[in-house]
């Protein structure tokens with residue numbers, strides 16, 4: 096692991112270099128939004144604006160690509176900036192929104208009608224959608240903060256959302272909400288420089304509403320930190336209150352929180368962050384708070400503090416539970432030694448000070464918790480700065496004094512409580528109505544570098560992002576991935592650098608753990624989860640270091656191949672190569688950062704890593720790296736579909752069901768995310784591999800519940816069970832997987848009178864089929880099959896595609912419908928706590944869920960329990976996973992059936 100190095104931090108510390116640049120970028124830049132994905136309606140990564148669209152009407156020509164839409168009820172005075180101006184730091188939160196490109200074609204409308212999807216369940220959020228960004232500056236450099244606000248035009252909040260951001264000057268009465276002492280001190284400066292008034296918000300109020308929001312809405316917000324070990328705590332929203340909030344800024348406030356807006360400042364101490372920094376500066380000549388903190392990491396406080404052992408001749412004072420290493424008196428040793436300040440190491444002084452102050456705060460906090468019978472204590476404020484030692488010291492104090500009864504917890508957005516509260520005080524935002532499943536935290540390109548010496552204007556478009564990456568590298572500050580890198584790629588202009596031995600992740604990288612919060616109110620919890628509270632999507636826990644190392648290696652080794660595919664998908668141009676290199680660097684940087692601190696972005700599971708890779712591709716405008724491969728495989732598979740259907744139709748019902756399940760498992764071999772499978776593809780054509788795979792399908796499979804599934808489907812003896820009413824089929828890959836595997840299975844269900852909903856990705860991920868692509872594939876397949884044709888028509892799937900059907904056939908008999916819905920994600924895995932509203936609506940009448948593929952049914956959801964019958968089907972295409980999960984081998988198959996629980 097890269098060891099931290101000392102750096103002099105200056106100016107602005109910023110959470111999102113995605114949009115903010117380093118010194119290297121000199122030009123003045125106007126931010127341009129990244130282009131949305133073509134033709135996709137759910138943008139978890141680039142959250143869309145959710146405006147008040149009631150009464151919306153298209154203005155002008157309906158046929159135009161992007162006609163202007165008039166939103167008569169949209170309030171256009173939404174501010175998107177709030178500040179907490181403290182003694183040492185300015186914390187800024189701003190909101191950004193993007194042009195809505197929602198595609199609502201005829202097919203989608205029909206499916207929605209059929210599923211009864213309305214916007215009724217969505218409450219009226221004035222700022223539905225968009226993103227929250229978290230930024231900080233040193234208060235002494237307030238001018239940089241003002242420049243930042245100006246360059247992003249954040250003070251021009253009250254404006255038409257359709258043309259935001261704009262260069263329009265702020266209106267006469269523009270106001271910005273702010274809290275903290277600086278809201279008073281700098282009010283005139285804001286008026287003078289930006290022409291805006293500051294509306295002051297009560298600091299305590301803001302702290303509490305910020306903390307309440309975070310604890311309720313962010314899944315991995317609170318964590319414990321003991322002896323270097325960080326563990327996220329799941330907070331039950333209904334059991335949050337009362338708690339003690341300890342905000343450690345320059346001074347310390349202790350607030351008993353009983354509910355939203357219900358709190359009391361019960362105590363505080365003047366010995367806080369300011370004391371540490373002030374005394375530390377005088378005693379060590381350090382130039383910044385971070386430098387002082389950095390110093391403490393190399394310190395030894397026993398040269399300064401009087402320990403119990405110093406008094407008791409190296410012994411514990413065990414009778415009263417004090418070990419020899421317990422501090423008896425902070426700085427106490429210096430009184431008995433005839434030394435001057437210069438005789439002590441600044442490192443030791445810093446550590447003594449840090450421990451003195453942290454213990455003191457921990458102790459006072461515990462006494463107050465005891466006073467009011469509070470079990471939970473949350474510590475926030477920028478004193479902590481994610482600093483492991485500080486958190487350990489506070490935790491130790493709370494643990495020590497409470498004898499393990501009370502627990503110190505920390506917050507990932509520790510420093511932003513006040514600013515968040517100020518932001519929430521804009522009444523029209525409705526932010527506090529958002530629920531945990533409607534927020535997605537993303538860690539863009541800059542996340543691994545965050546908080547470094549950022550002092551340039553905001554980053555502009557994609558090109559500037561790439562330049563930033565390239566210049567960063569040229570300056571010799573390339574990040575080092577502490578994982579084996581693939582050999583230099585052939586695609587990039589400069590190829591990959593051989594990783595150097597010196598890690599240059601920012602020295603205090605571990606200190607900032609916040610990403611950009613995407614607000615996506617259309618997301619819902621999948622209603623068929625048996626117990627959403629205990630549901631954990633990830634099967635593989637990456638807190639196990641061996642596991643982490645293995646998967647990081649797998650992803651690193653896959654990187655050069657992925658870049659090749661991505662670059663080729665964009666025509667192999669020089670521009671694509673540059674983007675490819677920048678993507679590889681950015682993703683490697685994420686990996687390096689997470690290798691160093693796996694919990695840096697919240698609780699880390701394999702699904703998060705796989706999704707991060709897709710997000711990173713999208714960030715560099717690779718929207719569908721496997722596009723051509725998918726098309727090729729679809730065509731090849733569609734060509735053999737008629738023969739397969741004929742073969743199936745010649746079988747008995749029993750044999751047909753078995754052959755269908757075999758077919759799904761066999762076709763799941765087409766996975767471009769698996770190293771082993773990609774190697775295999777060099778050995779034959781798609782159809783040859785498919786045939787080979789089917790031949791090898793011998794029961795019993797490694798996990799084989801087929802008989803139980805068959806009994807539920809076909810019954811036994813004379814018992815003929817009711818067919819399922821509606822089945823949700825979570826499909827996986829393009830090509831054989833969908834065409835020769837899942838579609839024939841869907842056809843069988845339809846034939847039996849079960850409605851089928853094909854659930855596919857909203858955005859591309861590897862070679863997964865998307866909801867946008869499926870209707871065309873179904874239409875092609877329907878040309879060879881009456882059942883599929885009738886069902887697809889009934890489900891509104893063939894709205895446009897029917898015109899392609901040559902034989903003029905029209906089904907007269909009513910058919911159960913076949914539908915397609917998007918799942919709300921763009922990842923090879925699926926987190927069922929955050930799915931599209933369409934899928935949630937489709938789930939309401941479903942009594943069978945079929946999850947297919949390694950990502951959706953093994954990496955995630957293998958242990959998920961459902962309210963309805965569930966079938967999990969996958970081929971295991973990774974040796975380690977096979978050994979670990981099913982005690983088997985690569986290419987083993989899983990057919991796991993669990994009746995409704």
Ligand SMILES: CC(C)(COP(=O)(O)O)[C@@H](O)C(=O)NCCC(=O)O
Pocket residue numbers: 649705763765766767768769770771827828861923947948949950951954972973974
């Ligand atoms: C990304 C995947 C989960 C996709 O698998 P699928 O869901 O398509 O079956 C899988 O390719 C994977 O885990 N790949 C990494 C492991 C490897 O290369 O062996």
Ligand SMILES: [Mn+2]
Pocket residue numbers: 766827828861862863923948950
């Ligand atoms: Mn897949």
